[in-house]
Amino acid sequence: MSIAEARRTIVKQPVLEIIDLSVDYGYDDSAVHALKNVSLTLGAGEILGLAGESGCGKSTLAYAATRLLPPPGVITGGEVLFTSSRDGHQGNLLRMSDRELRAQRWRDTAIVFQGSMNSLNPVYKVGKQLMDGIAAHEKRMPAHVQRARAAELLTMVGITTDRLESYPHQLSGGMRQRVMIAMALALEPEIVIMDEPTTALDVVMQRQIVEQIMDLKRDLGFSVIFITHDVSLLIEMADRIAIMYAGEIVETATADELYRYPRHPYTRGLLRSFPPLHGPRREMKGIPGSPPDLQSMPTGCRFHTRCAYAMPECSISVPTLQPPTVAGDEPGRLVSCWLHEDPAVTVPVELSRRA
Amino acid sequence: MHNRKALAGLIILGVFLVLAVIGPWIAPYDPSAVTQASLEPPSAAHWLGTTNTGQDIFSQLLVGTQGVMVVGLLAGVIATALSVIVGVTAGFIGGLGDEFLSLLSNVFLVIPALPLIIIIAALIPSAGGVTIALVIAFTGWAWGSRILRAQTLSLRNRDFVEAARANGEPMWRIIFFEIMPNLIAIIASGFIGTVIFAILSEVTLAFIGVTSISTWNWGTVLFWAQSSQALVLGAWWWFVPAGLCIAAVGTALTLINFGIDEFVNPRLRNTAASAGILRKKKIRARIGFTPVFRGDANADAGAAATASVAKKGKASR
Numbered sequence: 001m002s003i004a005e006a007r008r009t010i011v012k013q014p015v016l017e018i019i020d021l022s023v024d025y026g027y028d029d030s031a032v033h034a035l036k037n038v039s040l041t042l043g044a045g046e047i048l049g050l051a052g053e054s055g056c057g058k059s060t061l062a063y064a065a066t067r068l069l070p071p072p073g074v075i076t077g078g079e080v081l082f083t084s085s086r087d088g089h090q091g092n093l094l095r096m097s098d099r100e101l102r103a104q105r106w107r108d109t110a111i112v113f114q115g116s117m118n119s120l121n122p123v124y125k126v127g128k129q130l131m132d133g134i135a136a137h138e139k140r141m142p143a144h145v146q147r148a149r150a151a152e153l154l155t156m157v158g159i160t161t162d163r164l165e166s167y168p169h170q171l172s173g174g175m176r177q178r179v180m181i182a183m184a185l186a187l188e189p190e191i192v193i194m195d196e197p198t199t200a201l202d203v204v205m206q207r208q209i210v211e212q213i214m215d216l217k218r219d220l221g222f223s224v225i226f227i228t229h230d231v232s233l234l235i236e237m238a239d240r241i242a243i244m245y246a247g248e249i250v251e252t253a254t255a256d257e258l259y260r261y262p263r264h265p266y267t268r269g270l271l272r273s274f275p276p277l278h279g280p281r282r283e284m285k286g287i288p289g290s291p292p293d294l295q296s297m298p299t300g301c302r303f304h305t306r307c308a309y310a311m312p313e314c315s316i317s318v319p320t321l322q323p324p325t326v327a328g329d330e331p332g333r334l335v336s337c338w339l340h341e342d343p344a345v346t347v348p349v350e351l352s353r354r355a
Numbered sequence: 356m357h358n359r360k361a362l363a364g365l366i367i368l369g370v371f372l373v374l375a376v377i378g379p380w381i382a383p384y385d386p387s388a389v390t391q392a393s394l395e396p397p398s399a400a401h402w403l404g405t406t407n408t409g410q411d412i413f414s415q416l417l418v419g420t421q422g423v424m425v426v427g428l429l430a431g432v433i434a435t436a437l438s439v440i441v442g443v444t445a446g447f448i449g450g451l452g453d454e455f456l457s458l459l460s461n462v463f464l465v466i467p468a469l470p471l472i473i474i475i476a477a478l479i480p481s482a483g484g485v486t487i488a489l490v491i492a493f494t495g496w497a498w499g500s501r502i503l504r505a506q507t508l509s510l511r512n513r514d515f516v517e518a519a520r521a522n523g524e525p526m527w528r529i530i531f532f533e534i535m536p537n538l539i540a541i542i543a544s545g546f547i548g549t550v551i552f553a554i555l556s557e558v559t560l561a562f563i564g565v566t567s568i569s570t571w572n573w574g575t576v577l578f579w580a581q582s583s584q585a586l587v588l589g590a591w592w593w594f595v596p597a598g599l600c601i602a603a604v605g606t607a608l609t610l611i612n613f614g615i616d617e618f619v620n621p622r623l624r625n626t627a628a629s630a631g632i633l634r635k636k637k638i639r640a641r642i643g644f645t646p647v648f649r650g651d652a653n654a655d656a657g658a659a660a661t662a663s664v665a666k667k668g669k670a671s672r
Binding site: 026027028063064067068069070071072073074075076077094095098101 | 643646
């Protein structure tokens with residue numbers, strides 16, 4: 001099964017297809033290759049989790065796909081295709097003019113930024129900022145309709161409408177985060193990209209916000225790309241998870257499969273970095289070493305320097321992202337590891353377990 | 356030095372500084388000596404021609420460079436020192452001290468420099484370059500001080516300053532090693548701005564004849580050109596070179612200012628370094644619209660593909 005086929009089996013109706021996206025930081029030979037041929041598909045109504053250590057390119061991927069990456073970021077290849085699940089209109093974000101891109105933003109894809117509690121302008125009231133956002137895309141909407149919409153949005157994220165008259169500093173961190181989520185949902189986008197939206201919040205607030213997002217998703221039917229380094233959170237909320245390492249996707253699978261039966265040594269390492277919620281106690285292992293310097297990437301598989309299962313092959317040639325060889329794995333799983341690519345190798349039992 | 360702008364600025368300024376020192380020695384004639392060679396256009400004997408009283412204009416410019424440079428730099432140094440001391444202190448200490456220092460700079464802000472200098476020059480007929488430099492400095496430091504105070508206020512609450520306090524760093528260290536490096540770009544541009552302002556003020560004063568017309572500087576040359584109606588007489592060589600000198604020094608200082616910005620701000624440094632590459636590859640790096648650069652070969656292939664599609668479209672029609 002080819003990668004494209006695998007992707008089709010698992011995603012019935014794609015809204016966002018990222019194909020072979022490559023991103024550099026810098027413009028000359030000394031540029032850092034932050035992403036290399038990353039492909040990812042987001043299905044309609046799906047929550048796609050993107051996980052990995054700090055600096056592995058999670059945020060870069062989200063920002064590059066929406067063309068929001070600041071200089072010196074530059075996209076060096078690939079396509080990002082958007083297909084509306086509502087009226088079927090299509091677009092390639094990497095080939096759009098500025099105007100098309102600006103019109104597309106927020107209407108089709110909205111973003112909740114990392115630490116976005118600070119994205120609110122401290123000198124304007126929350127209501128005014130919500131209305132401004134709506135007005136930027138709906139110029140003809142009368143002010144009282146905008147105001148009603150702003151109130152509706154606040155109610156949606158569980159904030160009373162009298163908060164429209166509050167300034168950002170009068171709200172708690174969690175409330176500000178909710179306001180930002182409300183703002184992202186203002187134009188009923190089809191895709192909401194959430195870049196670590198709960199990282200700066202305490203666990204109670206984190207839980208509330210995640211539940212809120214799930215509820216809203218159910219009611220409004222948007223798709224979510226959820227970026228976090230909190231794998232345990234993803235396993236709970238995401239439909240599918242993509243694991244990134246050093247600018248590449250090393251494994252994708254449905255959340256449940258990925259949690260129960262990791263196929264990539266790195267995924268297994270990530271999963272063993274936090275305690276299981278049920279089942280017997282086990283020792284937390286973590287992953288030795290740290291991610292490679294993007295400027296001097298190891299040859300072959302980028303993970304081989306930290307991998308407990310590294311073979312001679314791993315340091316020589318680059319593995320491809322392909323379905324694992326374990327019998328009985330769900331269709332559409334992809335893993336990039338020589339253990340699964342080389343038919344001569346017996347996959348270690350902990351990476352080939354089923355049931 | 357990688358920065359061509361700053362290098363060009365430094366070279367121009369360096370030439371004028373050297374002339375300021377050696378000008379009086381290398382001047383071929385006494386700038387005030389009256390001769391029979393009246394209103395001669397530029398020639399081998401008089402490179403920039405002569406005035407209506409036969410004075411050599413090239414010598415006047417050479418001798419006059421010193422006055423311009425001394426006043427400009429002296430005023431710049433004094434005004435910058437004052438603005439740093441008052442502005443940074445006010446911003447850092449806050450409270451009553453800040454109130455007092457702010458009041459002080461506000462008072463100085465409303466003192467008009469040129470009229471004050473005219474009055475002082477009228478009171479002290481012997482007022483030379485140093486006096487003028489002092490007056491310009493004392494009336495010109497307040498703007499810089501206000502900007503530095505505002506920036507210090509913003510800096511002193513940043514996390515890295517909080518961290519320095521938590522580390523137990525003494526106040527002088529926080530001011531000089533944590534806050535000051537962040538202010539260098541502002542201080543430098545304030546200095547450059549004051550120097551330009553001081554040079555223009557001095558030249559203006561000389562041009563309108565307020566300061567002593569017997570000491571030579573570029574403004575004095577322009578004063579005599581104006582009062583002798585050089586323009587009407589068609590003696591362009593009398594006023595054009597002095598004007599060009601003023602413009603050249605101003606340009607040099609501005610170019611240096613660009614260089615300082617890029618040198619002090621690491622982020623701008625990278626931007627400047629990659630500007631050439633961006634131009635060559637025709638990438639427009641903008642915030643909010645990440646450029647897509649597929650390499651030259653791919654770009655050509657893409658263009659060809661579009662062209663062939665267009666052709667097909669026409670054919671089918």
